[in-house]
Amino acid sequence: xxxxxxxxxxxxxxxxxxxxxxxxxxxxxxxxxxxxxxxxxxxxxxxxxxxxxxxxxxxxxxxxxxxxxxxxxxxxxxxxxxxxxxxxxxxxxxxxxxxxxxxxxxxxxxxxxxxxxxxxxxxxxxxxxxxxxxxxxxxxxxxxxxxxxxxxxxxxxxxxxxxxxxxxxxxxxxxxxxxxxxxxxxxxxxxxxxxxxxxxxxxxxxxxxxxxxxxxxxxxxxxxxxxxxxxxxxxxxxxxxxxxxxxxxxxxxxxxxxxxxxxxxxxxxxxxxxxxxxxxxxxxxxxxxxxxxxxxxxxxxxxxxxxxxxxxxxxxxxxxxxxxxxxxxxxxxxxxxxxxxxxxxxxxxxxxxxxxxxxxxxxxxxxxxxxxxxxxxxxxxxxxxxxxxxxxxxxxxxxxxxxxxxxxxxxxxxxxxxxxxxxxxxxxxxxxxxxxxxxxx
Amino acid sequence: xxxxxxxxxxxxxxxxxxxxxxxxxxxxxxxxxxxxxxxxxxxxxxxxxxxxxxxxxxxxxxxxxxxxxxxxxxxxxxxxxxxxxxxxxxxxxxxxxxxxxxxxxxxxxxxxxxxxxxxxxxxxxxxxxxxxxxxxxxxxxxxxxxxxxxxxxxxxxxxxxxxxxxxxxxxxxxxxxxxxxxxxxxxxxxxxxxxxxxxxxxxxxxxxxxxxxxxxxxxxxxxxxxxxxxxxxxxxxxxxxxxxxxxxxxxxxxxxxxxxxxxxxxxxxxxxx
Numbered sequence: 001x002x003x004x005x006x007x008x009x010x011x012x013x014x015x016x017x018x019x020x021x022x023x024x025x026x027x028x029x030x031x032x033x034x035x036x037x038x039x040x041x042x043x044x045x046x047x048x049x050x051x052x053x054x055x056x057x058x059x060x061x062x063x064x065x066x067x068x069x070x071x072x073x074x075x076x077x078x079x080x081x082x083x084x085x086x087x088x089x090x091x092x093x094x095x096x097x098x099x100x101x102x103x104x105x106x107x108x109x110x111x112x113x114x115x116x117x118x119x120x121x122x123x124x125x126x127x128x129x130x131x132x133x134x135x136x137x138x139x140x141x142x143x144x145x146x147x148x149x150x151x152x153x154x155x156x157x158x159x160x161x162x163x164x165x166x167x168x169x170x171x172x173x174x175x176x177x178x179x180x181x182x183x184x185x186x187x188x189x190x191x192x193x194x195x196x197x198x199x200x201x202x203x204x205x206x207x208x209x210x211x212x213x214x215x216x217x218x219x220x221x222x223x224x225x226x227x228x229x230x231x232x233x234x235x236x237x238x239x240x241x242x243x244x245x246x247x248x249x250x251x252x253x254x255x256x257x258x259x260x261x262x263x264x265x266x267x268x269x270x271x272x273x274x275x276x277x278x279x280x281x282x283x284x285x286x287x288x289x290x291x292x293x294x295x296x297x298x299x300x301x302x303x304x305x306x307x308x309x310x311x312x313x314x315x316x317x318x319x320x321x322x323x324x325x326x327x328x329x330x331x332x333x334x335x336x337x338x339x340x341x342x343x344x345x346x347x348x349x350x351x352x353x354x355x356x357x358x359x360x361x362x363x364x365x366x367x368x369x370x371x372x373x374x375x376x377x378x379x380x381x382x383x384x385x386x387x388x389x390x391x392x393x394x395x396x397x398x399x400x401x402x403x404x405x406x407x408x409x410x411x412x413x414x415x416x417x418x419x420x421x422x423x424x425x426x427x428x429x430x431x432x433x434x435x436x437x438x439x440x441x
Numbered sequence: 442x443x444x445x446x447x448x449x450x451x452x453x454x455x456x457x458x459x460x461x462x463x464x465x466x467x468x469x470x471x472x473x474x475x476x477x478x479x480x481x482x483x484x485x486x487x488x489x490x491x492x493x494x495x496x497x498x499x500x501x502x503x504x505x506x507x508x509x510x511x512x513x514x515x516x517x518x519x520x521x522x523x524x525x526x527x528x529x530x531x532x533x534x535x536x537x538x539x540x541x542x543x544x545x546x547x548x549x550x551x552x553x554x555x556x557x558x559x560x561x562x563x564x565x566x567x568x569x570x571x572x573x574x575x576x577x578x579x580x581x582x583x584x585x586x587x588x589x590x591x592x593x594x595x596x597x598x599x600x601x602x603x604x605x606x607x608x609x610x611x612x613x614x615x616x617x618x619x620x621x622x623x624x625x626x627x628x629x630x631x632x633x634x635x636x637x638x639x640x641x642x643x644x645x646x647x648x649x650x651x652x653x654x655x656x657x658x659x660x661x662x663x664x665x666x667x668x669x670x671x672x673x674x675x676x677x678x679x680x681x682x683x684x685x686x687x688x689x690x691x692x693x694x695x696x697x698x699x700x701x702x703x704x705x706x707x708x709x710x711x712x713x714x
Contacts, residue, residue: 254520324557328620330518331553332570333546333627342569343559 060420064413070202070215071162072154073128073191075107077136079146090144100133100140101125104155112187123184127191129156131204131216156204157197159214159407161188165197168406179406205414209380210396214407217400219415221382225295225375225390226364226422228383232299233306233363238356240303241310245352248311249318250340269308276304277369285373292374293389301369306359313355317348350434357430361423367394393419457702458691462490462678466631466661467512472526474507474516481507483685485526489631494653494662496676496693498669500708503682505665509633512663513549514542531630547574550624554636556616558608558623563600566608566619567591570627586626594622595652614645621652625660632656634664638671650675669709673697681705 015023081088083106084098108124109115115124132155139153140146156162160179163169175182191197208218252258280301284290290297321344329339370376375391376399383390391399393415400412461468465488474482482504489495489512497505507516514535516522528535535545547570558566567587570576577583587604591597596618600611608619617637624632634653638646653662653675666672672679672693679696681689681704689702700706 322557324553324555325559327515327518327551327553328557328559331513331515331546331551332573332623333543334569334573335543338573342573347560 057420060413060416062413064410064415064417066166066168067205067410067414067417068202069166069199070204071157071165072198072200073157073161074152074154074196074198075104075128075132076111076150077103077107077153078110078150079103079136079140079148080106081148084140084147090147092141095141095144096137098137098140100136101130103136104128104132112190115187120183123181124187126158127161127184127188129158129215130213131156131211154198154200156215159405162215163407163410164188165199166410168410205411209382210378210391210399211380214403214405214411217408217411219393219396219418221379222391222393222396222415223418223422224382225298225379226392228295228386228390229298229302229370229392230360230364232296232386233302234356234360236299236303237306237310237359241307241356241359242314242352244307245311245314245318246340246345249315250344251336265308265311269312272368273305273366274368274372276301277372279304280369281372291387291389293377293379293391294387295383295390296386297373298370298375298392299386301373302363302366305366305369306356306363309359309362310352310356313358314348314352317351317355318344320351321347346437350437353433353437354430357426357433361426364392364423364426365394365419367398370395371398393422456486456687457689457705458696460486460488460687460690462488462493464491465489466491466531468527468529468532469511470527470529472508472511472524472528474504474511475523475525476519477521481685482511485687487680487687487690489661489663490678491661492657492659493678494657494664494676496672496679497663497665497682498667498672498679498708499682499688501667502684504685505680505682506635508682508687509635509663509665512631512633513546513551515551517542547627548629549631549633550627550629552617552620552624552632552634552637555640556613556620558611558616558619560607560609562605563591563608563611563619564604567622567626570623574627576627590622590626591619593625593656594618595648595655596622612645614641614648617641617645617649618652621649621656625656629660631661631663634662636665636667639667646671669697681708683708 080103083102084100085091085094087094105121105125108128109121112124115121135155136153139151157165161184164171164180169178171178171180171185180188188197204216205218206223207220208216209221211217248258248261280297284297284300285292290300325343325347326339329343330336334342370392374389376395377389377391378399379389379391381388397412397415397419400408400415467489469485469487469489472482472485473480485508497509499505510516511524511528512535514524516524524536530545530548533540559569561569564587567590568577568583571583571586577586588597591600596615599615600619603610608616611619617640621632621637638649641649650671653664656662657677664672664675676693679691679693680687681696681700681702683704689696689700689705691701696705697709700709
């Protein structure tokens with residue numbers, strides 16, 4: 001019997017400890033090599049990611065950082081009563097309608113008496129931004145007592161001058177390839193020598209709306225539009241998203257219907273954003289007759305876009321609340337609503353807020369759906385309400401990146417910097433909120 | 442069915458021992474629990490006496506916790522659980538339409554296996570029940586309730602100087618006593634305890650057991666436990682569950698010294714479980 005079993009099933013002899021050790025050691029080198037390789041891949045991937053981020057921020061800041069300064073020129077302006085208000089009525093309408101460009105021209109001609117001829121004068125005036133007239137107008141309307149007085153005013157240079165002084169173009173190129181003529185350069189040098197040109201903080205960029213003149217164009221309008229739009233989005237999507245998540249997670253019975261809803265919410269999160277724009281266009285504008293280009297409609301469209309994100313994040317936050325807390329509350333005789341309101345929601349809130357802010361950050365960067373509802377229009381005025389026409393930061397970036405003037409390159413990057421700062425502030429808020437309200441159990 | 446006819450054996454279910462008591466607080470007749478298709482509790486008949494501790498013992502998965510959760514309808518929260526049969530609390534069916542589950546749970550408190558204080562202050566943990574049920578007219582009364590509940594749970598001396606610290610900052614045993622204080626703050630009639638000491642060290646366990654012994658003077662207590670020593674120490678009656686069947690019920694000292702059912706004997710002598 002022994003012999004047959006031995007031939008059929010060869011007897012297993014356990015290896016000695018030394019044999020086992022030898023086998024383990026033989027494989028060790030291979031294991032460590034695999035580990036080192038894996039770490040190298042991981043490190044490489046991380047470095048590549050960092051490199052891209054550095055490149056992105058570097059290129060944007062390199063091009064856009066100069067936006068924070070802008071060159072201005074000091075003009076000695078004589079507020080000529082003959083030009084502004086010959087009748088002497090001092091009425092607001094008269095003051096508004098006066099030809100302030102003539103004052104700018106007169107001031108420059110007084111500074112350079114040798115300049116004559118229409119073409120030369122036009123070139124001379126071309127050193128100064130067309131916004132200078134508006135600046136004088138604002139000063140006079142605010143203080144009519146200036147009429148008849150003389151005053152030194154700092155006005156914006158034209159974008160070509162600003163561009164040259166920032167060193168973005170060479171002054172040594174042949175005249176035909178320059179935006180500024182030799183005469184203009186000579187006058188500019190005279191002004192610089194007289195300390196009449198200075199680089200100052202660029203308030204215009206933050207205060208103004210869009211403009212055809214690069215030196216007058218600012219992100220103020222787009223910033224206000226973005227804030228208004230995001231306000232509508234947050235106001236709608238956070239309560240609705242949280243309510244939907246709470247209902248689905250805490251109240252709804254598990255059934256085919258809730259499964260279907262869940263699948264569709266996940267699908268909704270993957271719908272290309274431009275589709276939401278088309279939906280908004282046909283529904284809010286076409287069907288309900290809401291105004292075009294309005295932050296209100298923009299907010300509605302972005303609400304559709306962020307809702308799935310907020311619902312998914314909120315449900316995950318609710319799922320992460322330990323069931324023991326629910327049992328404790330129910331065991332104490334709390335109703336379902338009390339259980340949710342007193343215990344589950346406070347614990348899930350940091351996660352929900354994080355989800356909401358991530359959704360908001362996505363909404364802030366959204367361009368395509370807003371193009372569909374007309375927020376891509378050229379809008380000079382800063383919106384004051386939810387139905388005023390306006391645009392938003394990413395659309396402003398898109399618009400400026402399309403503009404032919406060289407100085408808009410700087411503006412585009414500047415707007416991107418503002419957008420990125422906005423995003424960083426939002427994400428920092430998310431982190432602070434999470435750390436502040438997070439409770440341990 | 443008179444108490445006498447049920448006195449010794451219940452032929453219908455095969456439970457050995459006396460399932461009835463005079464003037465029971467809970468009376469369960471032919472209770473079945475199904476989780477989907479799984480028949481988790483089979484035809485259980487048992488009475489629960491006032492001012493007494495009933496221990497439920499049995500191997501893992503025998504259904505003792507499931508049965509405990511029937512008594513305050515915590516099984517309602519499990520989507521596919523179904524309970525049949527009659528469970529009466531002071532003569533009224535707890536599954537009746539008119540029975541409000543919130544009210545039921547105010548009368549039948551529960552202490553869970555893992556201490557689960559709310560992530561709020563010690564004070565708020567105890568004050569929560571009285572607050573949601575509107576038991577205190579003003580802050581002073583609420584303070585009194587919190588104070589007396591913590592005293593009765595034997596926790597007052599340890600926490601009186603830090604009532605505003607989070608309940609989760611306490612040790613495991615203290616947390617469990619906080620949960621007991623929280624439960625007695627709403628002055629229930631019955632306290633259900635689901636393995637309350639399984640996560641605690643022996644010293645904390647001893648404290649909880651002493652506490653149970655004191656609380657017995659005011660409340661009916663049902664305790665599920667894996668420790669037969671614990672059942673022997675704290676309970677007056679013991680019920681032995683096996684695979685969803687209630688095998689034997691009887692006075693604790695009799696069950697442990699002289700079990701009548703073969704399964705009970707096998708379990709308490711350590712042949713399985």
